[in-house]
Amino acid sequence: IPILQINTTQGFLGTTITSVVYRDSIRFTGLGDDPDGAGVAEMSIYPNPGNGQLVIELNLNTSEDVGVAVYTTEGRKTAEIFNGKLSAGTSKLVIDTESIGLAAGYYLVEATQGNSRLVRKMVITRP
Numbered sequence: 507i508p509i510l511q512i513n514t515t516q517g518f519l520g521t522t523i524t525s526v527v528y529r530d531s532i533r534f535t536g537l538g539d540d541p542d543g544a545g546v547a548e549m550s551i552y553p554n555p556g557n558g559q560l561v562i563e564l565n566l567n568t569s570e571d572v573g574v575a576v577y578t579t580e581g582r583k584t585a586e587i588f589n590g591k592l593s594a595g596t597s598k599l600v601i602d603t604e605s606i607g608l609a610a611g612y613y614l615v616e617a618t619q620g621n622s623r624l625v626r627k628m629v630i631t632r633p
Contacts, residue, residue, distance in 0.1 A: 546572070546619045555569050555629035562587065562599040562615060569593045576606070576628070577614045584608065587615075603630050 511527040548565040562574060574587040585606040588599050610632040617624045 515517060520574055546617045546622045546624045548614070548624050549568060549617050549624045551626055551628050553626075555631045557603060557610075557631045560601050560628070562601065562617075564592065564597045564599070566592055566594050566597065566619060568619075572597075573616075574599060575616050575617045576608065577616060579612050579614060584613070 507621060508535070512523060513525045513527075514521050514523050546564060547567050550563045552563070554560065561569055563615055564572065566572065569591065571590065572592045573589045575583055576585040577583050585608065587606075608630050610630050613628045613630065615626050615628050
């Protein structure tokens, strides 16, 4: 997702800026092209922010292999939470942030199922 995007057109008299899109903070929504409506329909993380144990709740449209991983905001994979088959409907994954080595900070949780991909922000705090 670009932070700054400048769109231009090349004309007879030179280059003209047609639009500028600036993102003042990183916000993530469901990403991916899922025209059939299959795949990960929704993902929530709670408590968020949190420490210790967190719950990742997935709502799936179909039964299929699912991957759930945690990334730093720079895109480095820090932990694979789950990789296997889940049934259609709601599934909950409970994670212990300390046991998978997550320090206090901002992280991204990515859930993939087929061609569908969802990314959500997760904040870890420490007392």
